[in-house]
Amino acid sequence: MLDAPEGYTTEDGRKIGGVVMEMKNITLRFGGVVAIKDISFDIREGEIRAIIGPNGAGKSSMLNVISGFYNPQEGEVWYKGAKRPPMKPYQVARQGIARTFQNIALFDGMSVLDNIMTGRIRQMNAGLFSQALWKGRAEREEVENRGAVEKIIDFLEIQHIRKTPVGRLPYGLKKRVELARALAAEPSILLLDEPMAGMNVEEKEDMSRFVLDVNDEFGTTIVLIEHDMGVVMDLSDRVVVMDYGRKIGDGTPDEVRTNQAVIDAYLGVAHD
Amino acid sequence: MFYREAGDFKTSYVDDGQTFPIRFDRYRYYAVLVVAFAVVPFVINDYWVNSIFLPFLIYAIAAIGLNILTGYCGQVSLGTGGFMAVGAYACYKFMTGVDIWIGGEQYALPPINIFFSVILAGIVTAFVGMLFGLPSLRIKGFYLAVATLAAQFFLVWLFNKWEWSFNYSASGQINAPERGVFGVAVTGPNTHAWAAYLFCLVFLTILAIMARNLTRGSMGRKWMAIRDMDIAAEIIGVNPLRAKLSAFAVSSFYIGIAGALFFAVYLGAAEVGEAFGISKSFLVLFMVIVGGLGSVFGSFAGAAFLVLLPVLLKNVLVSGLGWPTDLAAHLEIMIVGGLIVTFLILEPHGLAQLWRVIKEKLRLWPFPH
Numbered sequence A: 001m002l003d004a005p006e007g008y009t010t011e012d013g014r015k016i017g018g019v020v021m022e023m024k025n026i027t028l029r030f031g032g033v034v035a036i037k038d039i040s041f042d043i044r045e046g047e048i049r050a051i052i053g054p055n056g057a058g059k060s061s062m063l064n065v066i067s068g069f070y071n072p073q074e075g076e077v078w079y080k081g082a083k084r085p086p087m088k089p090y091q092v093a094r095q096g097i098a099r100t101f102q103n104i105a106l107f108d109g110m111s112v113l114d115n116i117m118t119g120r121i122r123q124m125n126a127g128l129f130s131q132a133l134w135k136g137r138a139e140r141e142e143v144e145n146r147g148a149v150e151k152i153i154d155f156l157e158i159q160h161i162r163k164t165p166v167g168r169l170p171y172g173l174k175k176r177v178e179l180a181r182a183l184a185a186e187p188s189i190l191l192l193d194e195p196m197a198g199m200n201v202e203e204k205e206d207m208s209r210f211v212l213d214v215n216d217e218f219g220t221t222i223v224l225i226e227h228d229m230g231v232v233m234d235l236s237d238r239v240v241v242m243d244y245g246r247k248i249g250d251g252t253p254d255e256v257r258t259n260q261a262v263i264d265a266y267l268g269v270a271h272d
Numbered sequence B: 001m002f003y004r005e006a007g008d009f010k011t012s013y014v015d016d017g018q019t020f021p022i023r024f025d026r027y028r029y030y031a032v033l034v035v036a037f038a039v040v041p042f043v044i045n046d047y048w049v050n051s052i053f054l055p056f057l058i059y060a061i062a063a064i065g066l067n068i069l070t071g072y073c074g075q076v077s078l079g080t081g082g083f084m085a086v087g088a089y090a091c092y093k094f095m096t097g098v099d100i101w102i103g104g105e106q107y108a109l110p111p112i113n114i115f116f117s118v119i120l121a122g123i124v125t126a127f128v129g130m131l132f133g134l135p136s137l138r139i140k141g142f143y144l145a146v147a148t149l150a151a152q153f154f155l156v157w158l159f160n161k162w163e164w165s166f167n168y169s170a171s172g173q174i175n176a177p178e179r180g181v182f183g184v185a186v187t188g189p190n191t192h193a194w195a196a197y198l199f200c201l202v203f204l205t206i207l208a209i210m211a212r213n214l215t216r217g218s219m220g221r222k223w224m225a226i227r228d229m230d231i232a233a234e235i236i237g238v239n240p241l242r243a244k245l246s247a248f249a250v251s252s253f254y255i256g257i258a259g260a261l262f263f264a265v266y267l268g269a270a271e272v273g274e275a276f277g278i279s280k281s282f283l284v285l286f287m288v289i290v291g292g293l294g295s296v297f298g299s300f301a302g303a304a305f306l307v308l309l310p311v312l313l314k315n316v317l318v319s320g321l322g323w324p325t326d327l328a329a330h331l332e333i334m335i336v337g338g339l340i341v342t343f344l345i346l347e348p349h350g351l352a353q354l355w356r357v358i359k360e361k362l363r364l365w366p367f368p369h
Helices: A059-066 A089-094 A112-118 A128-133 A137-155 A171-184 A201-218 A229-235 A253-257 A260-267 B023-043 B046-072 B080-096 B114-137 B141-161 B193-216 B218-228 B230-235 B240-267 B278-291 B296-320 B325-346 B350-364
Strands: A019-030 A033-044 A048-052 A074-079 A097-099 A189-193 A221-225 A238-243 A246-251 B099-102 B105-108
Touching: A019 A059, A033 A059, A033 A074, A033 A221, A033 A238, A033 A246, A048 A059, A048 A201, A048 A229, A059 A189, A059 A221, A089 A097, A089 B230, A097 A171, A112 A137, A112 A171, A112 B218, A128 A137, A128 B193, A128 B218, A137 A171, A137 B218, A171 A189, A171 A201, A201 A221, A201 A229, A229 A253, A238 A253, A238 A260, A246 A253, A246 A260, B023 B193, B046 B080, B046 B193, B046 B218, B046 B240, B046 B278, B046 B296, B080 B114, B080 B141, B080 B240, B080 B278, B114 B141, B114 B240, B141 B278, B193 B218, B193 B240, B193 B296, B218 B230, B218 B240, B230 B240, B278 B296, B278 B325, B278 B350, B296 B325, B296 B350
Parallel strands: A048 A221, A048 A238, A097 A189, A189 A221
Antiparallel strands: A019 A033, A019 A074, A238 A246, B099 B105
16 A cells, blocks of 8 residues: 555545655765664655654654755755755745754744744745835735634644743643644644653643644644654554664554564664 | 723734734823924923933934844844944935046035935945844854954944045044935034934834834744744744844944934034944943843833933032032943943843833732732
8 A cells, every 4th residue: 555656545534645755865974973874765745754763863863854954965855756956944944844843942032923923934025125114015914924823823722822922831832832833834744853752641642633633634744753652653654763873664553563673673682 | 000901802913913002002102202203392402402312312223223133133243333333424425425436537426315315324334234244144142243343343444544435534534514304404513403303203213113013023033033043943944144134234224324313413523433433332232231132112211221321410410419520420430330230130131121010010000910
C-alpha cells in the first residue's frame, strides 16, 4: 500500500496523497562529526510522519535540514516535485513549511495575539507607507488576517489568553500558542519538534487531539519528533527511526515495532 | 470609575485593534491634541518655547526614532548624535540650495521650502542609517553599539572636514537663513515663538501617529520578532536583512528630522561637534531607557523627563533657594544623574511601565474587587 504513487486511504478513512517532500541521501556534517549519514525518506501529503530515535540520533538536525536551517553537505531535498536549491530559513517558510521548537521559541515581549499574527507574515504584504498611514491595504490585511487568526485561536481553545503577554503563560499553554503561530501560516507541511515534551498525561492528550484535528481539519502534512512511544504509535501513519545519524527503520508503526534493529537501538544489544 | 472597559463592547477587529481601546483614554488623547494645537500657541512666550517646548518636541521625535530601533527592533545604537547631524546638514543644504557639479560645471538647485527640506533631510538620513545598519546583520548587542559609535565619530568628523557640507563658511558653522511656511517665518531671528512651536508640533504629531501605526502592524511585529527571538523570527518567514534595515531606515528618518528641526528651528546656528556630539547620543538613549523601551508613549515621557527636570531644578535652586547659578548648574547634573539611577532601580521598565501599572489600578478603582 505504501508503494502506491497516487496515494491511498487509511483504515480510518483519511486520504493520504502522493509524495510531497523527499529527502535523498542527506548527509550533514559539523566539522568531523557526522550528524546525519546518507538518509533518504519521503513525506506524503496529508500524512503524519514521525521521526523517532534515541537522544543524539540526529532527529532535530533532520528537522533543521527540512526547515532550511542547515544545508546538508550531500544529498537533495525535493519539495513538490522540484529539487530545492540551498535556501535561507525565511525562504523555506515562504514555501509553506512551518515549525515549532523543542525549547519554546515564542516572542516573549508580545501578546499571544501578536505572536500568532506574526505567523501570518506570508499573507501580509502591505507597503511601508500604507502601514504608516494605517489606510488601504494595511488596514484591510490586518482585519482579514485577524479573522483568520481568531479561527485558529478558537480551534486551539486559547481565547481567554488572547491579549496576555506570552512571557506570563504556563508551559503547556506556551506550547499551544507556538502551535497556533505555526498553524497561522497555513503551512502545507508542519514540523513539530517534541510537541509533548515536559507535559503531563492530560496535556499530552490535549496536544495529541490538536495534532490529529489539525491534520484532519486542514489536511496539513505533519512531521513529528516525539519520545513518547505511545503517542507516536497512536498518531503517526509512518515512522522513520534514526540512530547515530543513520536510518535504521522506516514503515508503519506496526512494522517499526517489530523491526529488530529498532528494538536493538532502544533496548541495547549484548556484546559478546 | 471612568477609566474602564466594562460596557465598551468592541464589535469589529478595527475597533479592537485601535490605539486607545478605552473610551476615557481616547477622550484624553483628543483633549491633549486640542490643548496642544489650539490653546498652547496662544499662551506661550519665548522663554517657554525655547527652554521647554521646542527641546521637548524635538527630542521626543528623536526618542521615538531611537525607540523604534532599540526598543522595538532590539538593535542598540549610539549613533543618534551623528544621524541628527546628517539631518541637520542635509536640511541646511536643501534650504540653501544644493550645489552640484556635472562635468566640471557647477549648478545650484533652488532653495527648497523648509517643510520639504526637513522631510528630505529625514530621507537622506534614512539612507545613511541603512548604510551604518549593515553591520547589524552580523553583530549584535554591545558589539553593534560599538559599531554605531563608529558612525557617531565618523559623521562628526565628516561634517567638520567636508567644506561642501557647510557651504565653505569660514567658521565651519551652519546658520539657518530665514525661511517660512505660508509666509510665516519658522527659522531665522524673526521667528515668532508660536510659529516655531506649531511647526515642530505638526511634525511630532504626524510622526508619532505613524510610529504607532507602524509598530502595531505587521512591520512592528517583524521588528519585535527579531528583537525577542531572531532565530524563530527567521524560521517563520521574517527576512532579517529587510527587517533590521527597515528599522534602521525608519529610525534614522525620525532622527534625521529631529536633527534638522534641532538645527534649523531650535538652535538657528550649529557647529557639529558642539551640537551633535556623543553626549547627544547618550541623552536620547537615556530618554528611551527612562521612558520605556518599546513604547511610543515612553518616548514622550522620557523626553519630557530629561528636558523638564533640569529646567525645574534650575528654577527651584536658583529662583527658589537663591543659590549661585554656577553651583546650581553643577548640582543639577548630579541630581539628574542620581534621579535617573534611582528611578531605574525602582522601575527598570521605565515611565511607560509606571503608566501601565497606574492604568491597571485605575481600571479597578475605586472598587478593587
